[in-house]
Amino acid sequence: MIMTQNIVFSGSLLFLSLADIFQLLGGNNCNGMLILRSPYSAATGIVYFKEGNPVNASWGKLKGLDAVYALFGWTDGTYEFSEQALTAMVPVIERGMMEILLDALRLLDDGAIARVGPDPFYRAGIDNTGPDSINMTYLHPTKGPLVDYHYATIENSYPDGAVIVKEGKSGRWLWIICEGTVRIIKETSRGPLTLARLGEGCFIGTVGSFVYGEYERSATVIAEGNVQLCILDIEILHREYSALSGDFKKILHSLDNRLRAINENAVAAFTGVYTKELPTDKVFDDRFQHSTDLYIVREGTADIIGKGPEGEVNLLSLSSGDVFGKIPFMAFGHEPLSASVMVSETFQADVMDSRALQKEYNRLSDTFRNFVFSVSTNVSMTTKLFYQLLHNA
DSSP states (O other): OOOOOSEEEEEETTTSOHHHHHHHHHHTTOOEEEEEEOTTOSSOEEEEEETTEEEEEEETTEEHHHHHHHHTTBOSOEEEEEEOOOTTOOOOOOSOHHHHHHHHHHHHHTTOSOOBSSOOGGGTTOOOBOTTOOBOSOSSOBOOSOOOGGGEEEEEEEOTTOEEEOTTOEEOOOEEEEEEEEEEEEEETTEEEEEEEEOTTOEESOGGGGTTSSEEOOSEEEEEEEEEEEEEOHHHHHHHHHTSOHHHHHHHHHHHHHHHHHHHHHHHHHHTOOOOOOOSSOEEOGGGTTOOOEEEEEESOEEEEEEETTEEEEEEEEOTTOEEEOOTTOOOSOTTTSEEEEEOTTOEEEEOOHHHHHHHHHTSOHHHHHHHHHHHHHHHHHHHHHHHHHHHO
16 A cells, blocks of 8 residues: 655546646656556556656556556546655656656557546547647647746736737737637748647746847737736846846756747748758767756857657757756756757867756746746747657658
């Protein structure tokens, strides 16, 4: 019998999917044990989390990552999460939470994960295609951590089909989705491309919202059903941003650059102009492959080479001031585990203080920390979409 103490939350998988649970635990950097029980399974499922990432799991004879993927097939049952330090546990799973989550949802769509229980109620009648007719690999929208209303000022409601943000227009608002779902759409020469579907707890806007003032929006946001948004207090966020160290600010801007670059490559793959050839003027550098350090580019350029389902592809390019390697408080399916680094002849990079950055992250307000997590999630989603678009092409 499994004994649990300090249970933080519990409920039914009929109303909160395992994907939603993983995102809540990941967004709040939780440490502890997730227990899953189902009338359709004789064995109990267990997933252990450290700093929001699954590090080990078991279900019957399945262990580690195999057990995690199999548990995503559960559609009925109960869950309970208890906080524990898990200091003595050696991680068996080395992939980040979002990378595991998005792979599991793709495997579910492909029929590679067996369902345990009846079809979940949210599958009925869902249209998984965007206006671009590209099949979305996500059964339901990505959701963020629990909404913190401390920084919220004004609530706005939008009916189904309303254009919340128009690509190319200027603005400085930063929203959080309180209720409903939105589509993030990029206009292309081939027509609109749906980059993502975002649900409760996700942010609309980038770091530019509270850094640059008015800035040009890079995508259109459309309400899918009735949507309730909260506008966040930009002045409070700007004060918190201003108090950050220079290195932490560089991480935020580098993440923003990644998201913009991977969005552009997704558009290129969708329109058929993306080239799969790796750069001929760069070489793989053994210093950065599977390194546990975090680096900042000082000189030269580097390309992040993703390990996609059909081989290596160039995800994006980095230049002076960009950050790469293992960011201690997030993982989005790039280097060091799921991508390699190719560098130019003159390339130089400096090691950053990961421990100090982690402490700084821990001191952030819930809203700002959730915003960082949201940007990381968007990078993961668009990377998976990019791989899918290349496969379709």
